[in-house]
Structures are given as C-alpha cells and as structure tokens.
Amino acid sequence: MIETERLILRPWRDTDREPFWAMACDPQVMAYLPPLTRDESDAAVNRMMAVEREHGHVFWALERKAEGDFIGFCGILPPRSPIFEYEIGWRLAHHAWGQGLAREAAQASLAWAWAHLPVPAIMAITNLANTRSWRLMERLGMERYPNEDFDHPELAEGDPLRPHILYRIQRPQP
Numbered sequence: 001m002i003e004t005e006r007l008i009l010r011p012w013r014d015t016d017r018e019p020f021w022a023m024a025c026d027p028q029v030m031a032y033l034p035p036l037t038r039d040e041s042d043a044a045v046n047r048m049m050a051v052e053r054e055h056g057h058v059f060w061a062l063e064r065k066a067e068g069d070f071i072g073f074c075g076i077l078p079p080r081s082p083i084f085e086y087e088i089g090w091r092l093a094h095h096a097w098g099q100g101l102a103r104e105a106a107q108a109s110l111a112w113a114w115a116h117l118p119v120p121a122i123m124a125i126t127n128l129a130n131t132r133s134w135r136l137m138e139r140l141g142m143e144r145y146p147n148e149d150f151d152h153p154e155l156a157e158g159d160p161l162r163p164h165i166l167y168r169i170q171r172p173q174p
C-alpha cells in the first residue's frame with residue numbers, strides 16, 4: 001500500500017468492481033479507450049488482482065483518504081505486449097479529474113518503481129488525441145519518443161484509437 005497526501009494506492013478488492021464498471025459506463029472516461037462490457041470490466045479487475053499477486057505491483061486501485069472511496073487506478077505494469085517495458089498508467093472517475101490527483105498518484109508510482117524495480121526507465125502510451133493523458137506525462141517530466149509512434153495491435157485497422165504515442169522517463173540520477 002502506498003500513501004500520498006490525499007490518496008491510497010492499494011491492491012484491488014471485489015468491492016471495486018461496481019465503481020470500476022461505473023467508470024466504464026462514463027463516455028467521458030472512455031473517450032479514448034476501447035469500450036468494455038460488464039464481463040470485460042470484471043475480467044480487467046481479475047487481471048489486476050492476478051498481476052498484483054504475481055509481481056507485487058500493478059495499476060493499483062486508488063482510494064481517496066478523506067472519503068475512503070474508489071476513484072480509479074494508477075500504477076506500474078510489468079513488461080507485456082506490445083511494448084516490453086515497465087509501463088505507468090492511469091484512469092480516474094470523471095469527478096476526480098482536475099485536482100492533481102492523477103499526478104499525485106503517478107508521482108508516487110514512479111517513486112515506488114525507482115525504489116523497488118531495477119529498471120532504467122518507465123514508459124507510458126496513449127492515443128495522440130488523449131491530451132489529458134499525454135499532458136500528465138509531460139507534467140511528470142516524461143519525454144515523447146516520436147520515432148516510436150505505433151499502431152496498437154489490439155485495435156482494428158481504421159480505428160481512430162489505434163495510432164499511439166510513447167513517452168518515457170529515465171531513472172533519476174542519484
């Protein structure tokens with residue numbers, strides 16, 4: 001469990017399934033993400049739980065300390081297809097945007113990664129149109145690698161969400 005000023009980053013619980021599904025039903029949250037059915041939403045939670053159990057880290061569930069409510073996820077995933085590097089990622093309920101909460105969670109995730117993972121760098125990917133996501137990457141000090149733009153292989157050709165951009169941050173020098 002990671003604690004920040006306003007947040008707790010923690011393993012997923014069964015009680016997160018309902019508010020996570022509510023996020024999947026919000027077109028603002030899903031504007032640049034592939035749609036999820038209820039089964040796919042629950043399967044995503046199952047995968048988060050399994051990855052956390054196996055690796056000790058994941059896109060953790062985010063809870064506001066004051067309210068004790070689930071507001072989304074942020075954290076680090078181990079290397080997987082299509083970019084085989086450690087990845088930072090985030091998704092917050094719309095009511096939690098615009099307060100610096102994603103940034104607070106992401107900074108804590110990066111600090112955790114530098115302390116616990118023997119990695120030289122962490123990357124993040126998003127769709128070019130997802131300005132809120134890549135602006136956060138830039139606020140975190142991540143740098144875009146335009147030569148590494150790619151089409152996400154899990155999205156169909158012609159899908160406007162398919163073109164992806166990649167940002168990376170190098171481990172801070174001591």
Ligand SMILES: CC(C)(COP(=O)(O)OP(=O)(O)OC[C@H]1O[C@@H](n2cnc3c(N)ncnc32)[C@H](O)[C@@H]1OP(=O)(O)O)[C@@H](O)C(=O)NCCC(=O)NCCS
Nearest residue numbers: 029090091092097098099100101102103125126132133136
């Ligand atoms: C991407 C996402 C996490 C960004 O969230 P966010 O709230 O915009 O990001 P931050 O936490 O950095 O907050 C920044 C905003 O909070 C404001 N803010 C308010 N109080 C703040 C504080 N104490 N500290 C920092 N920023 C603060 C900033 O001024 C900025 O405002 P702006 O949006 O008007 O420019 C969010 O939009 C999201 O969940 N999107 C849907 C899911 C998604 O697309 N995920 C990414 C897939 S690749």
